[in-house]
Every structure is written in C-alpha cells, then in structure tokens.
Amino acid sequence: MAETQNLFSNMQHSRDAVCRADGLACARGAITVFEGVSFSLAAGQALCLRGANGSGKSSLLRQLAGLLPAAAGTLTHPDPAYGTHYLGHEDGLKAVLTIAETLAFDAALAGYRADNDAYADIAARLGLAGCDWQFVGDLSAGQKRRLTLARLIMDPRPLWLLDEPMTALDAAGRALVTDLAEAHLESGGMIIAASHETLDFADAEVLLGPRR
Amino acid sequence: MLKALENISAFYANPTRFMALARQVHRPLWALAIGVLAYGLYRVAYVPADYQQGDSVRIMFVHVPAAWMSLFGYSFIFIASVTALIFRHPLGHVAARAAAPVGAVFTLLALITGSLWGQPMWGTWWVWDARLTSVLVLFFIYLGYIALWQAIDEPTRAARAASILAIVGFINVPIVKFSVDWWNTLHQPASVSRLARPALHADFLYPLLIMGAGFLVLFLALTLTRMQMEVLRQRLRARARKGEPPHV
Amino acid sequence: MRIFAAICSQHMHLSWRSGQTMLAVSFLFIAITLLPFGLGPELNLLRALAPGLLWVVLAISLLTGLERLFQADYEDGTLDRLLLVPLAFEAVVLAKLLGHYLALVLPLILAVPLAGLLLNIEAARLPVLLAAMLCGSPALVLLGGIGASLAVSVRRGGLLTVLIAMPFYVPVLIFGAAAARAGLETGVAVGPYLGILAALSAASLLLAPFAIAAALRSALR
Numbered sequence: 001m002a003e004t005q006n007l008f009s010n011m012q013h014s015r016d017a018v019c020r021a022d023g024l025a026c027a028r029g030a031i032t033v034f035e036g037v038s039f040s041l042a043a044g045q046a047l048c049l050r051g052a053n054g055s056g057k058s059s060l061l062r063q064l065a066g067l068l069p070a071a072a073g074t075l076t077h078p079d080p081a082y083g084t085h086y087l088g089h090e091d092g093l094k095a096v097l098t099i100a101e102t103l104a105f106d107a108a109l110a111g112y113r114a115d116n117d118a119y120a121d122i123a124a125r126l127g128l129a130g131c132d133w134q135f136v137g138d139l140s141a142g143q144k145r146r147l148t149l150a151r152l153i154m155d156p157r158p159l160w161l162l163d164e165p166m167t168a169l170d171a172a173g174r175a176l177v178t179d180l181a182e183a184h185l186e187s188g189g190m191i192i193a194a195s196h197e198t199l200d201f202a203d204a205e206v207l208l209g210p211r212r
Numbered sequence: 213m214l215k216a217l218e219n220i221s222a223f224y225a226n227p228t229r230f231m232a233l234a235r236q237v238h239r240p241l242w243a244l245a246i247g248v249l250a251y252g253l254y255r256v257a258y259v260p261a262d263y264q265q266g267d268s269v270r271i272m273f274v275h276v277p278a279a280w281m282s283l284f285g286y287s288f289i290f291i292a293s294v295t296a297l298i299f300r301h302p303l304g305h306v307a308a309r310a311a312a313p314v315g316a317v318f319t320l321l322a323l324i325t326g327s328l329w330g331q332p333m334w335g336t337w338w339v340w341d342a343r344l345t346s347v348l349v350l351f352f353i354y355l356g357y358i359a360l361w362q363a364i365d366e367p368t369r370a371a372r373a374a375s376i377l378a379i380v381g382f383i384n385v386p387i388v389k390f391s392v393d394w395w396n397t398l399h400q401p402a403s404v405s406r407l408a409r410p411a412l413h414a415d416f417l418y419p420l421l422i423m424g425a426g427f428l429v430l431f432l433a434l435t436l437t438r439m440q441m442e443v444l445r446q447r448l449r450a451r452a453r454k455g456e457p458p459h460v
Numbered sequence: 461m462r463i464f465a466a467i468c469s470q471h472m473h474l475s476w477r478s479g480q481t482m483l484a485v486s487f488l489f490i491a492i493t494l495l496p497f498g499l500g501p502e503l504n505l506l507r508a509l510a511p512g513l514l515w516v517v518l519a520i521s522l523l524t525g526l527e528r529l530f531q532a533d534y535e536d537g538t539l540d541r542l543l544l545v546p547l548a549f550e551a552v553v554l555a556k557l558l559g560h561y562l563a564l565v566l567p568l569i570l571a572v573p574l575a576g577l578l579l580n581i582e583a584a585r586l587p588v589l590l591a592a593m594l595c596g597s598p599a600l601v602l603l604g605g606i607g608a609s610l611a612v613s614v615r616r617g618g619l620l621t622v623l624i625a626m627p628f629y630v631p632v633l634i635f636g637a638a639a640a641r642a643g644l645e646t647g648v649a650v651g652p653y654l655g656i657l658a659a660l661s662a663a664s665l666l667l668a669p670f671a672i673a674a675a676l677r678s679a680l681r
Contacts, residue, residue, distance in 0.1 A: 028366075029366055029367055029368045029369075030367070030368070030446075030449075030450060030453075031453060065540070065544060066543070066544070067540060067543060067680050067681070068681055069681070080543070080544045081544060081545060081546040081547075082546055084544060085544075086540060086541075086544055088537050088540055089537070090535070090536050090537025090540075091536060091537060092536060092537040092538045092540070092541050093536065094474060094536070094538070096474060096477045096478050097473075097474075097477075101473075105466060105470055108462060108463065108465075108466030108470075109463055109466060109467075109541075109545055111462055111463065111546070112462075113462075349627050349630055350627075352623065352626055352627050353627045355623060356620075356623040356624040356626070356627065359620055359623055359624075360610060360611070360620065360624065363611065363614045363617060363620050364613060364614060369613065369678060369679065369681065372674075372678040372681075373610045373675060373678055373679070376610065376671055376674055376675050376678070377606075377610055377624060379671075380606060380667070380671050381627065381628075383667070384627060384628055384631075387631050387660075388627060388630050388631055390631075391630065391631035391634045391635065392630070392634070394634070395634045395638070398638060
C-alpha cells in the first residue's frame with residue numbers, strides 16, 4: 001500500500017507516445033490566435049515554444065493538455081488524464097497547507113500514498129526545507145515554483161507541458177529544472193515548454209508569430 | 213419537412229444572409245405587430261364590462277397575453293440555446309441573448325398588470341396568488357440569465373454559460389410551477405384571492421386571442437430588431453479589434 | 461477510489477483550515493439573531509415562524525458559502541489540474557461537492573437545533589425539521605453548485621451565484637418548510653414530503669454534475 005517510488009531511477013517511458021500537430025489553429029472567441037502550426041515530437045525530444053506575448057504559446061500548451069479545443073487542423077497527443085503533466089502560469093498550490101500535505105495530495109492524485117520520509121526526501125531534492133511545518137503561503141515565489149515540480153517527480157507521465165518553467169527561479173532552481181528535464185528526456189519522455197529564454201534541454205524551437 | 217427546415221437554418225447561419233433577410237422582414241413584421249395590437253385594443257374597448265369586476269376586467273387582456281409571452285419567451289430562449297449548443301448554429305446565441313430582455317419586460321408587464329387588476333378586488337397591491345408568484349419567480353430567472361450574459365467578459369464563454377443556464381433553468385420552470393401551485397392550495401387564506409378569469413365565451417375569448425397574437429408578433433419583431441443590433445455590435449467589435457475605425 | 465477520496469478530503473481540509481465552516485455557522489446564528497429585531501421578541505410569533513425561518517436562513521447561509529466552492533481552484537490553477545486527473549471530471553465535481561457538503565452543510569444542519577432554540581422552537585418539531593433538511597440539503601448544494609460554476613470566472617460573482625440559484629431553491633424551500641410544519645399537524649403524514657425532497661435531491665444528483673462539469677470546462681477554455 002505505502003509505496004515509495006523513486007521514479008527517476010529506472011523509469012522508461014513507452015516509446016509509443018506520440019505528440020504531433022498538423023496545421024493546428026487556435027481561436028479565443030472570434031480572434032484567431034494562431035494557425036498553420038505543425039510539428040512532430042518523438043520520445044526523448046524537447047520542443048521550445050518562442051514568441052511574443054499574446055502569440056499563443058500558452059494556448060498551444062492548453063490545447064495539448066486537452067483544456068482548449070483545436071479550431072482547425074489535427075492534434076495528436078497522449079491522453080491528458082494519464083499521459084500529460086501541465087504546469088501552467090498559476091501554481092496550483094494552496095497557501096494554508098504545509099509542504100508535506102501538498103506532496104501528499106500530489107501523491108494521492110497519482111494514485112498512491114507514501115510516508116513522511118518519502119515526502120521529506122522529495123522536498124529535499126527540490127531544495128525545500130521544513131517539509132512538515134512550512135506552510136506554502138509563507139514560501140517565496142521561487143520556492144513555490146519548485147514545489148510545483150514535485151508532481152513531475154512523483155507521477156511518471158510521458159509528456160510534460162511547461163509554461164514559462166524558469167520564471168521566478170534562481171540559478172539553482174534553473175539547474176534543478178534542467179536536471180529534471182534531461183533525466184526525463186533520457187528516460188524517453190517528451191517535453192514542450194514555452195519560454196522567453198533559451199532552454200538548454202530543448203532540441204528544437206517553434207516560433208509563434210504573425211505571418212511574414 | 214425537417215430536412216427543409218435544416219437547409220433553411222443552415223442557409224441563414226451566415227450572419228450576412230441573415231441580416232439581408234432581416235432587413236426585408238423587419239418593416240412588414242413591425243407593421244403587422246402594430247396592426248394586430250391596434251385591432252386587438254379596438255376589440256377590447258368594445259368588450260362588455262364584466263358583471264363582477266366592471267371595467268377593470270379589461271386589464272386581463274393585457275395581463276394574460278403578457279403572461280403567455282413570458283413563458284413563450286423562456287421557451288424561445290431554451291430552443292435557441294439548444295440550437296446553439298447542440299446543433300452549433302451560430303445565430304442561436306444571438307437569438308437567445310436578444311430575446312431575454314424582451315421576455316423579461318413582458319414578465320414585468322404581467323406582474324404590474326396583475327397587481328393593477330387585482331388591487332380593486334383584494335384591497336392590496338400584491339397577493340401571493342399561485343400564478344403571480346410563479347411569474348415573479350420566472351422574472352428572477354430572466355434576471356439571472358441576463359445578469360450572466362453581462363457578467364462574463366468574453367462573449368463566447370458568456371454564450372456557453374448562458375446556454376447551460378437556459379437549458380437547466382427550463383427544466384426547473386415546470387417544477388417551480390407545480391410546487392408554487394401546490395404551496396398555494398396549502399395556504400388558502402379565508403378570502404379567495406385568486407385572479408378569477410371570467411367565463412371565456414366568445415365575447416372574451418376572441419379579443420384575448422387577438423391580443424395574444426399581437427403580443428406574439430410584437431415579441432418576434434422586438435427580438436428580430438435586437439438580433440440585428442447584436443450582429444451589428446459584433447461586427448463593430450471585430451473591427452475595433454483589428455484597429456479599423458467603425459464603418460460609417 | 462483513492463483520487464475521489466483525496467479530492468473530497470482535500471476540500472474538507474481546506475474549508476476547515478481557512479475557517480469557512482466557522483464563518484458559515486456564525487452567519488447562520490447572526491441571521492437568526494437579526495430576525496427578532498425585525499419581527500419583534502414575541503415568543504409565540506417566533507415559535508410559529510421558526511421552521512420556515514430556519515429553512516430560509518439555512519438556504520441563504522448555503523448560498524453565501526458556495527462562492528468558495530470552485531472559485532479558489534479556478535483562480536490558482538487547481539481546476540486545470542483536476543481536469544487532468546484519471547477520474548471522470550463529473551466524478552471530480554461530485555467529490556468536491558461531497559467535501560463541501562460534509563465540511564460546510566452538515567455543520568450548518570447540526571447548528572440548526574441550537575439556532576432553533578433562539579427562536580423558541582418546539583422541541584417536538586426538531587426531528588422532522590432535521591430530517592427534512594437532510595433530505596433537501598443535497599438538492600440545495602447541487603443546484604447552488606450550478607450557480608457557482610456558471611459564475612466561476614466572474615470576479616466577486618457571489619451575488620450572481622445567489623441570483624442564479626435562487627429560482628432553483630423555491631421548490632426545495634416549499635416542500636422543506638411544509639414537511640417541518642406537517643410534523644405536528646395530526647393526520648398529515650410527513651413521509652410524502654420527505655419523499656419529494658429526496659426525489660428533488662436525487663434528480664439534482666443525476667443532472668447537476670453534468671451541468672457543473674460543462675460550465676467549468678467552458679470557463680477554463
């Protein structure tokens with residue numbers, strides 16, 4: 001019942017997972033945000049989405065997460081309920097809970113329960129102290145962003161959708177994200193990240209912008 | 213027959229074609245509305261005064277059709293919302309949004325005329341009569357629906373939310389009617405304070421039906437006009453978004 | 461299912477910790493306290509009106525607590541996450557509603573006898589009143605949830621939620637108060653009223669989760 005999964009040690013994602021877009025368009029209300037976007041991602045590859053504010057990076061990620069329907073074109077992606085992690089702009093953290101309680105909830109959503117030592121372990125790996133007593137509301141913005149990475153560790157899913165993963169993170173935090181990303185790619189996962197800056201782990205870039 | 217209806221509605225799903233049709237139908241429809249209402253009022257003026265209620269029975273000829281229209285209006289909103297949500301007809305949302313204030317005003321009219329009609333009989337301006345109470349609750353349903361449209365900024369999101377509310381609320385209307393009717397029989401006060409309709413023989417029935425028809429055409433004319441306004445408003449918004457000045 | 465239980469208990473946990481339960485119960489008592497100021501301290505009058513007044517105040521306390529049901533999750537991104545969970549979204553909605561019911565509604569109903577004392581309610585009426593509230597409160601929560609989910613993307617949409625939910629509350633209030641009154645009249649069986657309330661709750665249980673899920677999905681688009 002109580003399983004501690006060190007999910008990065010020998011996890012291998014299925015190489016069958018596929019993420020592909022063909023002539024994809026996105027509309028918010030009556031406005032076309034973007035159209036004609038095509039890409040194909042295989043296991044172990046990472047894509048970086050670049051573009052100005054409002055170019056639709058977040059919308060594309062939400063389409064891949066199944067939260068926003070495609071206005072035109074085709075989109076193939078893993079089942080969001082089992083195969084995708086979506087880390088958006090908002091943290092999804094509750095200020096009145098402790099770190100341990102937050103991690104316990106993450107674990108429960110992944111379908112298991114672990115003991116406090118495991119949570120302390122994960123918190124330590126994320127660079128957060130005071131797992132048992134620290135309230136999320138008292139953490140800094142950077143620390144909160146680190147905490148949101150916990151579900152990536154605790155729940156193995158092939159596709160990661162990261163919206164501005166480096167915001168509010170210091171150098172150590174960015175190194176953490178890069179490490180996690182590289183380990184994930186090595187084990188056969190896929191990453192699509194939207195970012196204003198260059199990401200070290202990305203293989204390719206897609207630029208969203210007005211047609212030239 | 214159904215296929216023909218489908219084809220017609222698909223044809224007019226294009227807002228431009230709809231506006232062309234609306235422009236043609238607009239004036240005749242208004243002329244018809246005013247004509248039927250004028251005739252109806254003329255007939256009402258010559259209805260013999262009721263032996264019990266005197267001349268104030270004539271308010272019934274406004275109150276009852278207005279109550280009919282309040283129910284019709286919500287049914288119209290329901291059908292328009294279903295068309296928009298399930299059959300994805302783009303004008304469905306426009307029709308529902310346009311009809312809502314019209315229905316609300318008819319409902320308010322029914323409430324006010326009901327109150328005016330009953331006051332000489334009851335001695336007060338309001339009683340919790342089964343029908344009046346049901347209409348009052350229906351008025352709040354309209355208000356909630358209109359408020360939802362206005363509260364949500366993004367138009368497509370507002371349209372989706374409003375259609376969900378319209379569909380769920382429509383299921384609620386008969387339940388409310390049934391419970392209010394039952395509640396009223398439970399609490400029948402000593403003096404019967406129902407808005408008793410006089411016996412509907414021909415003298416009363418035909419003017420009533422004519423007024424009902426006139427109100428119906430008025431409802432459709434008002435809704436059509438508001439639909440045209442809504443389509444134009446959407447076009448203006450689209451231009452503003454593109455940075456173009458409004459077309460003169 | 462573990463995920464269902466986790467979402468349910470998470471919501472309960474958050475409600476308790478952020479003081480929502482205390483707030484709702486306090487609101488109930490404050491509203492009941494205000495009534496004699498408006499109606500006069502005449503005990504017989506209050507006793508006669510007590511069941512209906514308690515029902516109305518319960519409904520209003522419920523409605524004011526509903527705003528928190530989905531809006532906090534919508535604003536901090538948790539709702540996005542709940543859509544991406546290996547559990548049908550309608551079930552997720554039910555889990556939240558169940559958590560809300562256990563954390564907020566049951567304490568309110570448990571507080572009703574004490575509030576009834578303030579209105580000098582006859583002790584004999586209490587069991588029937590509580591039974592009626594237990595039968596009808598699921599309907600109140602589910603129907604109110606529809607209002608809360610439609611208004612979720614509106615900032616400070618509490619009043620809008622109340623306006624939308626209020627027409628749905630009318631049947632429940634009618635039969636709930638009738639059930640409470642029937643308890644003491646000889647020859648009037650309470651059973652049918654409780655049955656109608658339970659039927660309203662059951663019907664809401666079948667329909668509301670789908671409407672709520674659709675409304676929330678629409679808000680997240």
